Amino acid sequence: MTLNPLSPLLYEPLVRMALLEDLGRAGDITTDAIVPAEQGASLGLRARQHGVIAGLEVARCAFQLVSPAVRMEIERPDGSVVAPGDTIATISGPARALLTGERTALNFLCRLSGVATATASLVVAVKGTRAQIVCTRKTTPGLRALEKYAVRAGGGANHRFGLDDAVLIKDNHIAVAGGIGPAIARAKAHVGHLVKIEVEVDTLAQLEEALALGIDAVLLDNMTIEDLRQAVAMVGGKAITEASGRVTAATAPAIAATGVDLISAGWITHSSAALDIGLDHL
Template sequence: MPVSSITVSPLPDFLVKEAVTRALAEDQGGRGDLTSLACIPAAEEAKFYFKARDAGVFCGMQPGIEAIWQMDPDALVNWHIADGESVAAGDIIAMVMGKARALLAAERIALNFMGRMSGIATFTRRYVDAVEGTKARIAHTRKTTPGLRAFELQAVQAGGGAMHRFGLDDAILIKDNHVAVCGGVAAAVRAARSHAGHMTRIAVEVDRLDQLGEAIEAGAESVLLDNFSLADLEAAVARAGGKVTLEASGGVNLDTVGAIAKTGVDVISVGALTHSAPNFDIGLDWD
């Protein structure tokens, strides 16, 4: 992969702790890990290794370590791979030592977070690599797993993707239904401009080339080109002349993203990064 590692911003500790606590409670129910309680003496200690079974990009260190420490606060964890780093099949991601019962109770939750997040990071990196040599940035959407958006978007960042809106309160993005209710692109943008403060960015979605001029004239700073053909994307780039940020969306996959990037758009948003990323295979092996 052209990019070997990415600097990943950490998530707030309270958010990680809350999500992992919920996941552990869901997994253990009211009686805990019956198998480990039945088979393993309480004082038994063990050493395990988290190992990559695929090649890709790792992400999920924070929830992984949180799951371990919630079950065994005294466990020793030695990370070999950081979020955003590339791994090969067989690479050791981390070594953990502690109470065997606790580590086995934490295993599935740690692996669920790391597998999901590493899968998104790896999938995102494939899109980023596919547009290498163009100015286009690959961005996520809000098509995320409810309650896990922060983790999934951290994984997008680990894969080299660009940040889009985290939530509805991040920026004004006028979509097709807003346009319909407001009576047109220009009317919707003008209404948003009169409402928004000077620090709030306004973006609008258009589905026809003739709406681009309306959006620019009304004061939009970004225009989302929804399901445009390659020819229309090229025409939009020429008409905009760098006055606004142009974002392409719709019909984007690994087969089409390279050609879309070559039209000259600034951003390509891809819902598949989070709603269709395959899981990344990580295992926990006993030493």
Template structure:
């Protein structure tokens, strides 16, 4: 069966609007942009260009656009690239024109989102390149910056990665501490199956092949193979025989991910793509129009 390409990810407008509003309130404070008010004439107009200084993958255009829109709806924001697009040093990614004061006041919030999210997208692509030619998908985790999860997970998608669960409410993931309290893998999985609705997946984390066999017997939808060597991962794939979806996690980095992917697991989850990425270097250059 041929897999269809995934449709592009999309951020919901209310989430973007609320997050940008909070960011602008944080930055502008009670008095607004006092430096810009002190130095620029109220009627000054300008054209600003956002550009990248290093290669990468773009993410966060909608948040940048919203930052300028909330400061001044009359500003013109022209996106020159789309999220998920590969860029090179010197590429222009957006052009903003209108009141100079308002461009300056929205600049930092727009850039903060763009730099952070584009950094995650770019680092995700580095990991994806390492598993090229295998069937493994690289997934992010719940290890995200508080308040930025939706945007960081969106950035992972822009970089070609996949999302694990978004929170504690959209899937059941039975971890070692749940098993410790429940008494066994089987007890935890059976209790989860009795509780869950028919559309909710049940994944269980296991540390060894004995627990893995127990999880399969209990009917887990997916199994997270935690900190297993590539050799043990290959054995788990062999024993699984397509019963459950298999995910590898723990100790995943750029040195180990290829061997993990070659074991045959379907998913590889790592916090590094959200927690260890560096911001992409993006700047804004402004030119004052002669009037």
């Protein structure tokens, strides 16, 4: 799968805001006091853990907003698998800019690489099956586009980006509407012909009712492995099947073996650990 780059329009304002938060009113008083303005430096981004890289262009943006004179040479692009000690990129330019931008750049790079690494762990777990790993809307506020990009860098795919790009009828919608039938009918009457409709179900009886009404996808939430197998057989290819709930690298293979099309996991974006990456003097 080709990893298309993120548009700078999506991340430059976020990086600028993070730098402003870090620089405060007086700037980097430590670096400005210690490092002469004319001094240059070359530093290396190095992996300190096994993982998958994501967010290098965001890191580049952080350094270049501090000084356009900074140059980054990427050795291991986004989507690369790295081991401890691997050099990911070399950065050169005014020493003050490198030291001032370091933390903001690493905050983004380590966070996004952690998401990519978590995603990759699930992708590897379901290798050889038809199942595809997808993310959810459980993202860090303001960082959704970046974290969903990191999911793609880790070999996963994206679920909807927001409330406006697809209908997902969940349990509370069903409760408020008075049942699956009214909820689906109202959704179909409201949205255009290009908008997909997915329904979350907890039981095979709910699945049967939803299928009879014609839907595009079904979210099989927290079902047992046996129920997932039966659900896939009931759907019979008439809709996309998505499994969710308690998805880990240990449980994913059994879930994938039921024949579901998608496996969604919220933790890969909301709870993944940052990948340890350092900026070292060359």
